[in-house]
Amino acid sequence: MANHPTTVGAQEHTYDAIVIGSGISGGWAAKELCEAGLRTLVLERGRDVKHLADYPTALKTLWDFPHRGKLPQTVVSENPIAKKCYAFDATTEHFFVKDKEHPYVQEKPYDWIRGYQVGGKSLIWARQTQRWSKFDFEGAVRDGIADWPIGYDDLAPWYSHVEKFAGISGNYDGLETLPDGEFLPAWEMNDVEKHAQGKIMTAFAGRHVIQGRCAHLTVPKPEHYAAGRGQCQARNLCYRGCPFGAYFSSNSSTLPAAARTGKLTLRPHSVVESILHDEATGKARGVRVVDAQTKQATEFFARVIFVNAASLNTNLILLNSKSKRFPAGLGNDSGLLGKYVAFHNYRGSISASMDGFADSYYSGRRPTQLMMPNFRNVRKQEAALDFQRGYMVFFGASRSGWQQGNGAKGVGAEFKARITRPGPWGISMMMQGETVPRKENHVRLSAEAKDAWGVPQLVTAIGYHDNDEKVLKDFHARGEEMLVAAGAKNIRKNDSKQNPGLDIHEMGGVRMGKDPQASLLNRWNQLHACANVFVTDGASMASTGTQNPSLTFMALAARAAHYAVAELKKGNL
Amino acid sequence: MRAAQEGAMNRREAIRHSARWAGVAALWASLPARTWAALALPAGWSEDEEQLLTLIGDTIIPATAESPGAGAVGIGRFMIVQATACFPAGAAEVLRRGLKEIQAVSATQFGQGFAEMSVAQREQVLTDYEARVAPTKGSALGSGSNVNPFRLMKELTLLGYFTSKPGATQALRYLPVPGGYKGSVKLGPGERSWAL
Numbered sequence: 126m127a128n129h130p131t132t133v134g135a136q137e138h139t140y141d142a143i144v145i146g147s148g149i150s151g152g153w154a155a156k157e158l159c160e161a162g163l164r165t166l167v168l169e170r171g172r173d174v175k176h177l178a179d180y181p182t183a184l185k186t187l188w189d190f191p192h193r194g195k196l197p198q199t200v201v202s203e204n205p206i207a208k209k210c211y212a213f214d215a216t217t218e219h220f221f222v223k224d225k226e227h228p229y230v231q232e233k234p235y236d237w238i239r240g241y242q243v244g245g246k247s248l249i250w251a252r253q254t255q256r257w258s259k260f261d262f263e264g265a266v267r268d269g270i271a272d273w274p275i276g277y278d279d280l281a282p283w284y285s286h287v288e289k290f291a292g293i294s295g296n297y298d299g300l301e302t303l304p305d306g307e308f309l310p311a312w313e314m315n316d317v318e319k320h321a322q323g324k325i326m327t328a329f330a331g332r333h334v335i336q337g338r339c340a341h342l343t344v345p346k347p348e349h350y351a352a353g354r355g356q357c358q359a360r361n362l363c364y365r366g367c368p369f370g371a372y373f374s375s376n377s378s379t380l381p382a383a384a385r386t387g388k389l390t391l392r393p394h395s396v397v398e399s400i401l402h403d404e405a406t407g408k409a410r411g412v413r414v415v416d417a418q419t420k421q422a423t424e425f426f427a428r429v430i431f432v433n434a435a436s437l438n439t440n441l442i443l444l445n446s447k448s449k450r451f452p453a454g455l456g457n458d459s460g461l462l463g464k465y466v467a468f469h470n471y472r473g474s475i476s477a478s479m480d481g482f483a484d485s486y487y488s489g490r491r492p493t494q495l496m497m498p499n500f501r502n503v504r505k506q507e508a509a510l511d512f513q514r515g516y517m518v519f520f521g522a523s524r525s526g527w528q529q530g531n532g533a534k535g536v537g538a539e540f541k542a543r544i545t546r547p548g549p550w551g552i553s554m555m556m557q558g559e560t561v562p563r564k565e566n567h568v569r570l571s572a573e574a575k576d577a578w579g580v581p582q583l584v585t586a587i588g589y590h591d592n593d594e595k596v597l598k599d600f601h602a603r604g605e606e607m608l609v610a611a612g613a614k615n616i617r618k619n620d621s622k623q624n625p626g627l628d629i630h631e632m633g634g635v636r637m638g639k640d641p642q643a644s645l646l647n648r649w650n651q652l653h654a655c656a657n658v659f660v661t662d663g664a665s666m667a668s669t670g671t672q673n674p675s676l677t678f679m680a681l682a683a684r685a686a687h688y689a690v691a692e693l694k695k696g697n698l
Numbered sequence: 699m700r701a702a703q704e705g706a707m708n709r710r711e712a713i714r715h716s717a718r719w720a721g722v723a724a725l726w727a728s729l730p731a732r733t734w735a736a737l738a739l740p741a742g743w744s745e746d747e748e749q750l751l752t753l754i755g756d757t758i759i760p761a762t763a764e765s766p767g768a769g770a771v772g773i774g775r776f777m778i779v780q781a782t783a784c785f786p787a788g789a790a791e792v793l794r795r796g797l798k799e800i801q802a803v804s805a806t807q808f809g810q811g812f813a814e815m816s817v818a819q820r821e822q823v824l825t826d827y828e829a830r831v832a833p834t835k836g837s838a839l840g841s842g843s844n845v846n847p848f849r850l851m852k853e854l855t856l857l858g859y860f861t862s863k864p865g866a867t868q869a870l871r872y873l874p875v876p877g878g879y880k881g882s883v884k885l886g887p888g889e890r891s892w893a894l
Binding site for chain 1: 737757758759760762779780783784785786787821824825828829849852853856857858860861862863866869870873874875876877878879880881882883884885888889890891892893894
């Protein structure tokens, strides 16, 4: 690494706040800090991606791609990890990290899916957004797996705050296990889904089949239109970037809002190597950045620093921020930095067929699906269950299209006529299981291997546990009994055996907690031991819940940003 | 770009001059250049092989009253390009093996090459060949050397055709911008599937 930090011109390199990362939580930190009047520098390690202008495939049809959206084998074989992600194809590959450019050390198999660009993975997320309930916080504490310093009531107003701006569609279902939010109209269910919903909810008390909640503007409000966003057109080509700005991303939503304040400086190609600790003040004074293109090191300074580099990279930066005061990484007095990493267990799915409904169809491509809030171990640890925590279930029903011809016999006009008509209905389920954060599931810095920017590579040591196998087994059994009740046939249970990481819901390593000896962050996502550094991405999570996590990261980021501004005004930072 | 267009013209000319390929020539003359001219024929493949694959694809998905067949979207070129570029090594050889076997079945059953036969005879040959080759479990995509050649040809034909403009917009119904999702729509008799 070229090691000539800029010391002259420090004034031009000084801001009120620095946000590391421009993804879903960094975008929120930037917006809130800028709107509070703070001159804010957002550092993004990847290239710039401007809303609309940098979505090169957004308006293409499949026949515009020579391989019809499939990736050439050369790209596939060069990306043994990225290729496993369902959203990685020829229409989206420009938003995914290529494996060989950003190596890491898999002590245990771990599929790390990354998006290094302005907007981060907010361009390629699955956009499903559910609030945590009080049971998710309290249950984790009850079970002794986390020491959450906050509960649902602390977060509820911030969920509302981010939902109104982001635009979340959903029904007001009135469920204690999945609190309602500030909703735009929900997507419709199709006839088979309605049928299954009725059968399952009649047969199983306490299991609620509801429409998914997602960050799509089904019916935009005037403020959404005013911000340049429009109605979701049900194209379901979201991973290419939305030409209508209809789903929430940093690029379409928070970063433009931050820019409108005139307070935002966005610096792409800025790899944060470490956070600089000032022993005299006991605070962080800035960050050291390696320019991704020139590899020149530079330093930037600010009164408050938000770390939103995405869970594992946030861990990496803190681990690499070594000083006399913090020889094992910034804020790491507990020795737990990088530990208690958890994720979501996605291994189980079930598919089945459904007879009938031959004259029923649908139109448009809905960007969400049905779901069932967790119903296992919610109010107490059930004596009859041999596992901790629970899982959410996703549902969907659809008719097969032309793909029904694959593996079907026949040629000629009759075959063509047959496979161009909607085929039989299929119904599928997928689990999203909570995993228990465990000390041995950790990340650390490689002692030898460095990346192209001189930053130590991350070692991932994250694996499944026997509890995850039991949760999977329970999902298969409960899922099957529900599909039977719904009248489904040909029920096939599947275990993908996928590696941790492919869920792209990595969380923890810099966990929040009441006890500074057992956690890194306090109730405001503030490092116990370094008050002007806030971690408000997934790294801060003390447990994982069963919900898609991004909405909670947004709420935590907005809440912490407001707290930081108030503390700055009081002179406490 | 110009060279590619000229190359395409030369190929079309060459085909027109061969009476044997009269049916294919008619198909190729109607090709929208955009769906295939950009894709060069991979090395090691002859135009005869490409044309035979086109004819096989067009037998699987023929032109009908409402929509063109797979031959009209350059399906032979697509099969070779896709198998070469996007499939595991060996897929292209599986295609070639399928070609040889189909020619052999044609010779045995009708004493002619596949291209010289009537549409009904071609359908008979492919039906028999499909019944003869061992079924392959799961998708032909990503399978190893044990791939069923006809299954691979069929998957490539369906993919290439239904993701082409004529396949998506004429054989199926294509809504680039649906505008919303309706969960309950009555399906009328004969109504076709959505392309996506």
